[in-house]
Amino acid sequence: MTAATSLLNDLTDAPPAGVWSAPGRVNLIGEHTDYNDGFVLPFAIGQRTHAAVSTRRDGRVRVVSSFDPTPVEAALDELEDLFPARRDEVPEWARYPLGVAWALQRRATSTVSGVDIAIDSEVPVGAGLSSSAAIEGAVAVALDELWALGLTRRELAIAGRLAENEAVGAPTGIMDQTASLRGEADAAIFLDCRTLETEIVPLGFAEAGLEVLVVDTRVSHAHATGGYAERRAACELGARMMDVVALRDLSVLDLRRAAELMDDVTFRRVRHIVTENQRVLDTVRVLREQGPLAIGDLLLASHASMRDDFEISTPELDAAVQAAMTAGAIGARMTGGGFGGAAIALVPHALVPAASEAVRRAFAAAGFREPHLFTVAPSRGAGRD
Structure with missing residues (x-):
């Protein structure tokens, strides 16, 4: 019995209709480009969020999770009043599954059944691995099946983004939902965030003897807070000025003209996005032409841009990147929205223990909290377990 099923059994006597799950994701490269209509290259990871679901006859939705054992309940026909106007009345964690129910109910052509949803997650929260999109993906594929909506993975990703933007109040793009829903083993998803067209790009990490080492700095971040919104506003201002x-x-x-028009901060925000988009395109090309051993410099350039131009790194993230590189990583960068969270390092298999120890020593020497280190592998996307 899964932990999610056990939670559901504690919540209701109704038999489970099934268990669905969706993965977190690592973004190999392409940070903050998604809401600028740009390019990203994420991959789904093996750590997953599970949603056990049973149906009810009273038109209500009830959610419970391993984050908080207290159930949160609402009538399905009340969700339109809750989101977005009264979202603050709902505990933040519950806005994700209830927000997905709200977004998907809008797509239904007939009355949908009530549901009980129990959620358990293996995806570290606050680590920049998109635990939020994993919740959204698991609930989305479950409700799509139970409500017979017949939506495409693209449509489910759009619903997840709507939930995160409006029900949660986090102004994120669509990369995370797409990666969680469309992931494949040993591959990344090259996503054009303007057209939402995707292309599977083989990574070949295993064949090249490479591991993706994640360094969760355990410095928590929150997308709904000001730093993310300020960066997005600066990007929008830069686009208007150009x-x-x-x-x-x-x-x-175009950057020379941008430098003449903009103040220093706005220009640096714009320069990160423009150069990061180019780095994504270059990474896809290099993976195809030369393989994963050749992408290290692009990962390092991405981190430097986020540190210096976008200013979303932290001393812990910088230390993780530096220590991993000193210990033999071929490339490393922070991943996710920034202001904390995780860094990734592409490390030869035999050097993973040494790289891990080097990061731990660097954190201890700097007086940082001990990091959580683990490896991830590109994995399958959301579906019924």
């Missing part, structure tokens, strides 16, 4: 729809429409050649 008279384009989004920063996706600029190339590296």
